[in-house]
Amino acid sequence: MDVILKYMRPVAVIGIGKTAFGAFPDRDLRSLAVEAIRHAMDDTVIAPLEVQAFYLGNFAGPSFVGQNHLAPYVGTAAGFEAIPCTRIEDACASSGSAFFHAWQSVAAGIYDVVAVAGVEKMTSQTTPRVTEILAGAGDMSGEGRAGATFPALFAMIARRHMYQYGTTREHLAAVAVKNHANGAKNPLAHMRKVITLEQAMAGKPISDPLTVYDCSLISDGAAAVILVPLDQAKRYTSRFARVLAVAQTSDHVALDTKKDITEFPAVRSAGEKAYQMAGLRPGEIDFAELHDCFTIAEIVASEDLGFVEKGQGGPFAAGGCSAIGGPKPINTSGGLKSKGHPVGATGVGQICDIVMQLRGDAGERQVARHRIGLAQNLGGSGATCVVTILEGAQ
Amino acid sequence: MDVILKYMRPVAVIGIGKTAFGAFPDRDLRSLAVEAIRHAMDDTVIAPLEVQAFYLGNFAGPSFVGQNHLAPYVGTAAGFEAIPCTRIEDACASSGSAFFHAWQSVAAGIYDVVAVAGVEKMTSQTTPRVTEILAGAGDMSGEGRAGATFPALFAMIARRHMYQYGTTREHLAAVAVKNHANGAKNPLAHMRKVITLEQAMAGKPISDPLTVYDCSLISDGAAAVILVPLDQAKRYTSRFARVLAVAQTSDHVALDTKKDITEFPAVRSAGEKAYQMAGLRPGEIDFAELHDCFTIAEIVASEDLGFVEKGQGGPFAAGGCSAIGGPKPINTSGGLKSKGHPVGATGVGQICDIVMQLRGDAGERQVARHRIGLAQNLGGSGATCVVTILEGAQ
Numbered sequence: 001m002d003v004i005l006k007y008m009r010p011v012a013v014i015g016i017g018k019t020a021f022g023a024f025p026d027r028d029l030r031s032l033a034v035e036a037i038r039h040a041m042d043d044t045v046i047a048p049l050e051v052q053a054f055y056l057g058n059f060a061g062p063s064f065v066g067q068n069h070l071a072p073y074v075g076t077a078a079g080f081e082a083i084p085c086t087r088i089e090d091a092c093a094s095s096g097s098a099f100f101h102a103w104q105s106v107a108a109g110i111y112d113v114v115a116v117a118g119v120e121k122m123t124s125q126t127t128p129r130v131t132e133i134l135a136g137a138g139d140m141s142g143e144g145r146a147g148a149t150f151p152a153l154f155a156m157i158a159r160r161h162m163y164q165y166g167t168t169r170e171h172l173a174a175v176a177v178k179n180h181a182n183g184a185k186n187p188l189a190h191m192r193k194v195i196t197l198e199q200a201m202a203g204k205p206i207s208d209p210l211t212v213y214d215c216s217l218i219s220d221g222a223a224a225v226i227l228v229p230l231d232q233a234k235r236y237t238s239r240f241a242r243v244l245a246v247a248q249t250s251d252h253v254a255l256d257t258k259k260d261i262t263e264f265p266a267v268r269s270a271g272e273k274a275y276q277m278a279g280l281r282p283g284e285i286d287f288a289e290l291h292d293c294f295t296i297a298e299i300v301a302s303e304d305l306g307f308v309e310k311g312q313g314g315p316f317a318a319g320g321c322s323a324i325g326g327p328k329p330i331n332t333s334g335g336l337k338s339k340g341h342p343v344g345a346t347g348v349g350q351i352c353d354i355v356m357q358l359r360g361d362a363g364e365r366q367v368a369r370h371r372i373g374l375a376q377n378l379g380g381s382g383a384t385c386v387v388t389i390l391e392g393a394q
Numbered sequence: 395m396d397v398i399l400k401y402m403r404p405v406a407v408i409g410i411g412k413t414a415f416g417a418f419p420d421r422d423l424r425s426l427a428v429e430a431i432r433h434a435m436d437d438t439v440i441a442p443l444e445v446q447a448f449y450l451g452n453f454a455g456p457s458f459v460g461q462n463h464l465a466p467y468v469g470t471a472a473g474f475e476a477i478p479c480t481r482i483e484d485a486c487a488s489s490g491s492a493f494f495h496a497w498q499s500v501a502a503g504i505y506d507v508v509a510v511a512g513v514e515k516m517t518s519q520t521t522p523r524v525t526e527i528l529a530g531a532g533d534m535s536g537e538g539r540a541g542a543t544f545p546a547l548f549a550m551i552a553r554r555h556m557y558q559y560g561t562t563r564e565h566l567a568a569v570a571v572k573n574h575a576n577g578a579k580n581p582l583a584h585m586r587k588v589i590t591l592e593q594a595m596a597g598k599p600i601s602d603p604l605t606v607y608d609c610s611l612i613s614d615g616a617a618a619v620i621l622v623p624l625d626q627a628k629r630y631t632s633r634f635a636r637v638l639a640v641a642q643t644s645d646h647v648a649l650d651t652k653k654d655i656t657e658f659p660a661v662r663s664a665g666e667k668a669y670q671m672a673g674l675r676p677g678e679i680d681f682a683e684l685h686d687c688f689t690i691a692e693i694v695a696s697e698d699l700g701f702v703e704k705g706q707g708g709p710f711a712a713g714g715c716s717a718i719g720g721p722k723p724i725n726t727s728g729g730l731k732s733k734g735h736p737v738g739a740t741g742v743g744q745i746c747d748i749v750m751q752l753r754g755d756a757g758e759r760q761v762a763r764h765r766i767g768l769a770q771n772l773g774g775s776g777a778t779c780v781v782t783i784l785e786g787a788q
Contacts, residue, residue, distance in 0.1 A: 028535070063456050066538070068530035069485035072644040072777040076651075082663045084642040085778070086491055087483045091463035097480055101495065108502030136462035141422070144460070248478040250466040257470075269476045383466040384479070 010230035015044030021221035021340030036222035048079030057095025091137035096347025096377030096386030139254035171314025173200035183334020190340030219340030247273035264382030282306030347377035358392035404624035409438030415615035415734030430616035442473025451489025485531035490741025490771030490780030533648035565708025567594035577728020584734030613734030641667035658776030676700035741771035752786035
């Protein structure tokens with residue numbers, strides 16, 4: 001940590017770009033990624049040949065669409081020439097990690113202009129195998145062999161959270177209702193559908209206690225951002241966002257190696273590192289995008305990041321504290337639940353959503369206090385976590 | 395480039411570790427990677443908890459063995475705790491790229507102790523699909539759809555090289571004979587078998603003009619190194635190697651987008667950047683490990699890196715110039731051809747082989763002049779290239 005702080009220069013996000021998230025049978029992986037990168041470059045007026053390095057987050061392109069070696073495959077199509085093009089895979093935190101490494105390289109003074117994208121194309125001929133492909137983010141030699149898919153793993157987490165802290169089905173459903181309400185107002189969201197608490201409670205069971213309304217979506221999509229040193233940001237735009245902190249940490253992949261499955265040490269340590277780097281306390285975060293791959297994951301993350309006391313994430317959500325009008329708005333984009341979860345795109349997508357709020361560009365979903373936002377991107381059942389804190393330009 | 399040079403501090407490789415390369419039906423991916431990492435840590439007396447970041451190069455673990463999210467999966471088993479664990483995929487240059495990013499992070503002052511590993515487990519239930527899985531490093535929407543596997547792509551390169559420069563089947567076979575002779579003396583090589591020129595010429599055809607003796611092997615294996623700043627290296631060992639340069643560049647994935655398929659622009663640009671960074675000319679490199687996924691690839695690389703004039707790589711090899719006793723020994727390890735090519739392990743494996751020579755530890759294969767060695771790691775048919783130049787401690 002001390003090593004890091006000694007050398008860093010401040011970094012800014014100067015351009016953001018997203019595709020819509022959804023099921024797009026006629027689109028391929030590369031065209032989605034290139035669309036997001038072009039939006040990000042157009043957002044700030046950067047030409048491809050100015051980009052000095054390219055990081056691409058992708059979880060399972062080879063499994064979903066049979067294409068590997070994705071960084072130069074996408075990078076050259078975006079117009080980047082003879083630069084390092086690197087794909088990073090850290091499960092559902094792939095593009096959060098790509099952002100971390102891109103930020104490091106600019107902060108350390110290695111490059112001045114870096115592009116980061118995340119992409120996943122999940123609807124394909126292999127979609128019937130999606131649960132098996134996603135299970136590869138867990139421990140296949142143990143969890144996988146036992147048939148424990150991700151809904152099953154997070155169902156165990158939810159059940160234990162209920163047992164230890166009194167969390168209820170209503171608490172989980174409240175997260176789904178909130179995120180669907182937010183996503184319904186997001187033109188780029190996958191499922192723009194308001195649901196009631198009754199509907200969420202009566203959802204089709206997936207893995208008890210989780211119903212279909214507790215689970216995120218199988219989506220196609222891409223997101224991209226452009227990073228430069230803060231002292232160069234104004235040359236490009238007045239609408240930049242300052243990166244106050246990024247921290248990536250890891251933990252064991254298998255859930256059965258964890259002491260207490262109701263908390264994720266990687267989320268806690270990434271959060272602590274990020275708060276320390278930013279010089280902020282959890283209470284000073286105005287709003288956040290949390291990794292709600294399942295409703296219980298948002299509840300656990302809100303606790304592990306210190307937004308609420310351990311065990312109180314359920315009542316916190318059910319009481320409206322994380323609604324757009326509440327004291328700590330969470331997942332104003334709709335979250336993975338309603339916006340969609342094209343796995344490799346999710347981390348950078350969260351950063352884009354935070355920057356939109358910081359700029360005051362979130363329309364109907366705009367939060368009142370929008371000076372500092374936090375994004376939390378989780379890989380697997382907590383083996384990787386990336387926490388990013390951003391501040392608006394004003 | 396200027397941006398890079400301004401901020402960098404010198405970096406040293408203080409520990410190296412490799413498993414044997416071969417077909418190991420009873421070993422899993424994780425145990426291979428952890429074995430290599432432990433060898434590297436024992437080589438220099440580093441404890442896992444001293445490691446501040448971990449980079450893992452792996453091409454297709456999800457396809458070969460169904461396991462994704464490999465960085466924390468391997469890293470936690472190696473004893474790393476709460477640090478960034480990141481998997482990098484850049485086809486056959488995955489661990490060369492992992493080394494590049496690890497080096498960057500130490501050179502830039504972000505971390506003081508970084509572990510880098512590469513691993514691939516290719517013999518598995520999916521081995522019958524190996525050609526299809528490897529084809530994912532090319533352009534599946536074009537080359538793949540046309541049925542152009544990697545042997546086919548490199549056969550076209552060889553055929554065109556023959557047409558433009560008069561390269562012959564004997565030239566290709568000479569590379570195979572040399573690399574088999576070297577690998578036969580390497581206790582960690584996959585195929586320790588001396589072959590004659592006649593045998594190589596009479597090999598079973600794979601894709602004309604390439605025979606089975608022109609193609610690298612399908613191997614399991616892992617390799618690892620530990621990096622620290624040069625000014626801290628002596629605390630750990632007197633047997634460190636200084637990293638003089640590392641450069642990664644990229645190019646289009648599909649062969650049909652290249653102007654001239656007898657040369658790889660990414661190899662040329664990575665070589666030029668590395669020479670510039672090291673302040674060296676090609677003639678000042680004492681020996682090299684080049685990416686001989688096919689014999690023609692070694693010939694092309696020896697030209698693109700300036701060891702020999704364009705088109706003269708064939709006669710150069712056939713004349714003994716790249717033999718262990720020649721003026722520019724190439725692939726003293728046996729190369730991918732004889733040592734084996736566990737795809738994700740190859741880049742870091744080359745670094746280990748270079749460091750062994752720099753230390754004078756290569757036994758029967760030891761070269762006479764061993765002050766400066768170069769490793770060249772190629773992804774796909776030239777879409778990614780990483781060139782590393784190392785200098786011994788003396």
